[in-house]
Structures are given as structure tokens and as C-alpha cells.
Amino acid sequence: MTSGERLSEDELIARLFAPIAGAGAFSLKDDAARLQPPEGQDLVLTADALVAGVHFFATDPAGSVARKALRVNLSDLAAKGADPLGFLITVALPPDWTVDWLAAFAAALGEDAHRYHCPLLGGDTVRTPGPLTLSVTAFGALPTGRMVTRLGARPGDRILVTGTIGDASLGLALRSEPTSAWANVLSPAEKAHLADRYLQPEPRCLFARAIRDHANAAMDVSDGLVGDLAKLLKASGVSGELDLDAVPLSAAARAAIGARPQLLETAVTGGDDYEILCTVPEGRLTSLRAAADAAGVALSVIGEVQAGKGELAIRDQRGPRQFGRQSFSHF
Structure with a gap:
């Protein structure tokens, strides 16, 4: 982001962000927005900083940053x-920001807001001497009393995950080691797949209703499958077993791990998957699979919830497994 045209805060909001704002945002001319939850529904709030x-x-690319x-x-x-x-959204811009970069960022943000039916309602734009920093607070709704927390896993539940695991963390490893022996084994298409999964996650919004209709507990996989599953089990006051051989891997991830087996640990502990991890009673598996098929979401059974006090046992066909870490941590 090199120097160039400069706009005041009011000018950049009016030019770049007001056109993508939704109803209740008053074209970003006020310092607050109005949000009315649908009748008979609870609000669900979440926030993440990048x-x-x-x-x-x-x-x-600016567009990838906005989408993520x-x-x-x-x-x-x-x-x-x-x-x-x-x-x-709050955007803290570093000294070298440009109007062109911010315009590309706002355009991609608007495209995703439209795609996922999640309009921009407001936020703040500030300068920072440090790196570019973004904070998004998102609002959702569901029928009253139906939110699926991490707290409801029960012994006998099957543990499931959507999509594939490890692509994003391997994409990050590929960025860090582009000329390594394992990277050279991958085809251009496999490299592109891993890189894209790190840059632009695919939220499973079409699967939300199936989660609230079938799951006892759920969370997204952001810090690594192993660590996030351990967090869910601990929050629910139960134990569980993870079958590593059942963890779904893309062809690109399998190729990378085949070339360097140690990358399996990276895949299952590295994070940034943004898949949904859930526990479901066995009697609901058939209907959940049908809902997943209808939503176009791949779904895999990877373990079972057991009675206990938060322990996670990990195994594969060779027996018990342990890893040096369970998940990504900021601290």
C-alpha cells in the first residue's frame, strides 16, 4: 500500500463504505445503526480481530483480506x-494505506455481504502506526432457545466435521516453505488449492439450520481440529476419542502429508479451517447427512463422545497418538 490520493474519514466512508451499507445503517450518516431481530428469534453475536x-x-490482496x-x-x-x-467493522489503517487498496477492500466486502445476506451496518475507520488491523462484529438470529453451544455434547454422540481439515494450515506452510521438497511434489492445482483455503475460508452458512436441528454441541474449527475438539469436550464436561484415519483430507493435503508425514500434525493442529465441528446423537445421523447433502456440504464422522472429565484420546490404525501441541495460540 503505497502513498497516493488521500481522503478524509468522512469522504472515504461516503465513497467506499456507504454504497455497500444495508438497511438500518442510514447510509452511514449516523454514528449508530438499528437492528431489529425477527419476531420469536434470539440474537447471536460474535467478534473476531485480524x-x-x-x-x-x-x-x-485487499479482496482476500476483506473476505477473510x-x-x-x-x-x-x-x-x-x-x-x-x-x-x-473497524478498520485501523497503517501509514501506507491507499485509496485504491481500500476501494478494492470495500468492493470485496460488499460482494460478500450480498452473497451471504449479511449487510454492513456501520463501524469505525482509524489510523494506526502499527500493522493493518481489522475487527468485525457479526450478528445472527435463530429461533428462541435454539442456539447450539459447546456445552451440550453427551456420551454416545458421534463427533463430526464438515469439509476437509488442514488445507489452510498447509497453505500457510506452503507460503513459508515454497521451495521445500514436499512443496515441490505438489501440482500447481494442489498448491493453488491450499493457498486459496488459507486466503479465503468458506463459511458453512447453508449448514446452519442443520446444526440447530440436529447437533447437541458445535463450534467452528479456527485454532486446529485437535485443540478445538478438546475445548468442546472440556466445556461439555465429557471425554472423547478422535480417529485420525477418519479425519477428511483433500487430495492436496494427502499429497503434502505423503511427501512429509510430519505435516499431519500441522494439518490437525494448525487452524484456519473454519469448518464446523459438532456432536450428534447416532439416531440423528441419517437426517443430518441428508441435510448436509441438500446443502452441498461434505460431512465426516471422526470420533465419539465418551463419559469422562474432558480427556481427548487420539488414535489411528497403529494405536494411540500424541502431538507436541493441540492448536494455534496467540499467547
Whole structure:
């Protein structure tokens, strides 16, 4: 983001963000928005901050940064069984920001807001001497009393996950080691797949209703499958077993792990998957699979909830497994 045209805060809001604002935002001419939840529904709120150099590369395309900022929040809403209502965004711009970069950011943000029916309601724009920092607060709704928390897993539940695991963390590893021996094994298409999964997660919004209709507990996989499953089990006061052989992997991830087996740990502990992890009674599996098929979402059984006090046992066909870490942590 090199120097160039400069706009005042009011000018950049009017030019770049007001055109993508939704109803209740008053074209961003007020300092607050109005949000009315549908009758008979609860609001669900979530917030995530993204910092350049921590959650994305400062050189990533503006559009990818915008999409990731919104989608990681939409993933949280979907995992609670909620449908999006709108969002607020705070953008802290570094000294080298440009109007062109911010225009591309706002355009992509508007496209995703339209795609996921989650309009921009407001926010704030400030300057910072540090790296680009973004904070999104998203609002969703679901029928009263139907939010799916991490607290409801029960012994006998099957543990399931959507999509594939590890692509994003391997995409990050690929960015860090582009000329490594394992990277050279991958085809251009496989490299592109892993890179895109890191840049732009795909929130499972179409699966939200199925989660609230079938799951006892759920959360999105943001910090790593192993660590996030351990968090869910601990919150529910139960234990569980994870079958590593059942964890769904893309062809690109399998190729990478085949070339360097140690990358399996990266895949299952690295994070940024933004898939939905849930526990479901066995009697609801058939109907949940039908809902997943209707939503076009792949679904895999990867373990079982057991009685206990928050322990997670990990195994594969060779027996018990342990990893040096369970998940990504900021601290």
C-alpha cells in the first residue's frame, strides 16, 4: 500500500463504505445503526480481530483480506446454528494505506455481504502506526432457545466435521516453505488449492439450520481440529476419542502429508479451517447427512463422545497418538 490520493474519514466512508451499507445503517450518516431481530428469534453475536502479520500477510490482496475478515465471523454464526443479520467493522489503517487498496477492500466486502445476506451496518475507520488491523462484529438470529453451544455434547454422540481439515494450515506452510521438497511434489492445482483455503475460508452458512436441528454441541474449527475438539469436550464436561484415519483430507493435503508425514500434525493442529465441528446423537445421523447433502456440504464422522472429565484420546490404525501441541495460540 503505497502513498497516493488521500481522503478524509468522512469522504472515504461516503465513497467506499456507504454504497455497500444495508438497511438500518442510514447510509452511514449516523454514528449508530438499528437492528431489529425477527419476531420469536434470539440474537447471536460474535467478534473476531485480524492483524496483518498474524492472521494474514500484509501483501495479501485487499479482496482476500476483506473476505477473510467477514467469513471467519460468519463461520462462528453458522456453528451456532444462526443465520446472518449484519455486521460492524473497524478498520485501523497503517501509514501506507491507499485509496485504491481500500476501494478494492470495500468492493470485496460488499460482494460478500450480498452473497451471504449479511449487510454492513456501520463501524469505525482509524489510523494506526502499527500493522493493518481489522475487527468485525457479526450478528445472527435463530429461533428462541435454539442456539447450539459447546456445552451440550453427551456420551454416545458421534463427533463430526464438515469439509476437509488442514488445507489452510498447509497453505500457510506452503507460503513459508515454497521451495521445500514436499512443496515441490505438489501440482500447481494442489498448491493453488491450499493457498486459496488459507486466503479465503468458506463459511458453512447453508449448514446452519442443520446444526440447530440436529447437533447437541458445535463450534467452528479456527485454532486446529485437535485443540478445538478438546475445548468442546472440556466445556461439555465429557471425554472423547478422535480417529485420525477418519479425519477428511483433500487430495492436496494427502499429497503434502505423503511427501512429509510430519505435516499431519500441522494439518490437525494448525487452524484456519473454519469448518464446523459438532456432536450428534447416532439416531440423528441419517437426517443430518441428508441435510448436509441438500446443502452441498461434505460431512465426516471422526470420533465419539465418551463419559469422562474432558480427556481427548487420539488414535489411528497403529494405536494411540500424541502431538507436541493441540492448536494455534496467540499467547
